[in-house]
Amino acid sequence: MNELDINHLIDNKTGRQSRLIFHEKQIYELEQERLFGRCWLFLAHDCQLPEPGDYFRTFMGEDEVLVIRQKDKSINAFLNTCTHRGNRICKADQGNARSFVCSYHGWSFGADGSLVGVPLEEEAYHNQLDKSKFGLRKVARVASYKGLIFGNFDPEAPSLEDYLGDIKWYLDVWLDAMPEGSELIGTTQKIEYAVNWKMPVENVCGDGYHAGWAHAGVMTVAASMNVGLSVGNTDMDASLGASITGMNGHSVLAILDGYAGYAFYPDPSRAISYLDTNRHTAIDRLGEFRGRNLWGANQNITIFPNLQILPGLNWLRVYHPRGPGKIEMWTWAMVEKEMPDDLKQMILDNVCRTFGGAGMFDNDDGDNFVASTRLNQGWQTRQQDVYWNMAVDMGKEHSRPEMPGVVSEGLVCEQNQRYFYRRWQEVMSAQSWADIPNYNGLEEARATEQR
Ligand code: FES
Numbered sequence: 001m002n003e004l005d006i007n008h009l010i011d012n013k014t015g016r017q018s019r020l021i022f023h024e025k026q027i028y029e030l031e032q033e034r035l036f037g038r039c040w041l042f043l044a045h046d047c048q049l050p051e052p053g054d055y056f057r058t059f060m061g062e063d064e065v066l067v068i069r070q071k072d073k074s075i076n077a078f079l080n081t082c083t084h085r086g087n088r089i090c091k092a093d094q095g096n097a098r099s100f101v102c103s104y105h106g107w108s109f110g111a112d113g114s115l116v117g118v119p120l121e122e123e124a125y126h127n128q129l130d131k132s133k134f135g136l137r138k139v140a141r142v143a144s145y146k147g148l149i150f151g152n153f154d155p156e157a158p159s160l161e162d163y164l165g166d167i168k169w170y171l172d173v174w175l176d177a178m179p180e181g182s183e184l185i186g187t188t189q190k191i192e193y194a195v196n197w198k199m200p201v202e203n204v205c206g207d208g209y210h211a212g213w214a215h216a217g218v219m220t221v222a223a224s225m226n227v228g229l230s231v232g233n234t235d236m237d238a239s240l241g242a243s244i245t246g247m248n249g250h251s252v253l254a255i256l257d258g259y260a261g262y263a264f265y266p267d268p269s270r271a272i273s274y275l276d277t278n279r280h281t282a283i284d285r286l287g288e289f290r291g292r293n294l295w296g297a298n299q300n301i302t303i304f305p306n307l308q309i310l311p312g313l314n315w316l317r318v319y320h321p322r323g324p325g326k327i328e329m330w331t332w333a334m335v336e337k338e339m340p341d342d343l344k345q346m347i348l349d350n351v352c353r354t355f356g357g358a359g360m361f362d363n364d365d366g367d368n369f370v371a372s373t374r375l376n377q378g379w380q381t382r383q384q385d386v387y388w389n390m391a392v393d394m395g396k397e398h399s400r401p402e403m404p405g406v407v408s409e410g411l412v413c414e415q416n417q418r419y420f421y422r423r424w425q426e427v428m429s430a431q432s433w434a435d436i437p438n439y440n441g442l443e444e445a446r447a448t449e450q451r
């Protein structure tokens, strides 16, 4: 697959996309190399490995990695594969260990990744094995932003702070509204779906269009509060919502009323009282606009490429690709540490009820994503393009001084999806980070447009 082919697959001016991007193995392999091999990828939250020796097993693209808290409290990540014959070093999902012993021939590795023990080293290897050359392969970069730990295989990548750019302004609504910050609670909810990894990302990043139709049943139940969303195929009051993008592939879909995230709770009063009690703190720390309009509201935050964080609805999710037509979807409930225990429990219960493997919303969405992925296996079918072409060239994109990024009023416009795929195309067609444009906001986005 060469650069010319990648550029032909998507036309962000018209919203046209080739269905091959959801099916072709060759494109999927290039995603592993250029996208998952270069972007900052979510590894874990600080709260999941607080002490030295704590570890968490996860993925960076197809690659399985072990994230380990070091003696000096820093974090390292390693490929979870034995340097002898390739077996998995650590089989547990998370825990605490001084060393990791391979179950095949018993090589053992320290928390710093070094090879510390080889059975029969003298008798079988005649003391000729240079153990210093057989440590676990280290992930080139690991960095944290306010509790969120990311890894990057590419030593040439920009810093995590630069990579996140203006999305930090929105992210801080969850990470920094309260003095003690955030945490994830409950276990990791894991489910395997027969969908291409981009399907759920493009949906959550900007698809307000589907909400009232695909989720009409759940929305009917939740219609007791005015959340700016309507059941059925009707548009909503655009002034209540905003689609925000143009931030190096990151995006936000936000409801601006300061409460809407809790509209989907059977009894939102406990959460509303927490928000009312602490609103002044959020305003002190985040300023009037974010403290009043965004904190407590629902924000769909997408960190390119595969992390989505929804303050308000209170879940964090990562999509691990498993081939072009399969993902592992991992979801956690997320809370502010200061929240009282009964509210935390209510949030965990509600996340299980709405999103995640058994969630009402995710079951609606999963059915649609599986069909959209499966049908691309038809040779004739995949000759036909699909479109994100709503409101193309309608001038809805503009800048609002109080909000970073390219902003459109309302949750129904498909601009976030077009910018997601613009970034996909930029990263996929570039030879290195030096060729990948950097833009935050409308002027920079227009100036760096590649065609
Ligand atoms: S494969 Fe791990 S010790 Fe042989």
Ligand SMILES: [Fe+2]
Pocket (backbone or CB within 6 Å): 203, 210, 211, 214, 215, 361, 365
């Ligand atoms: Fe949905």
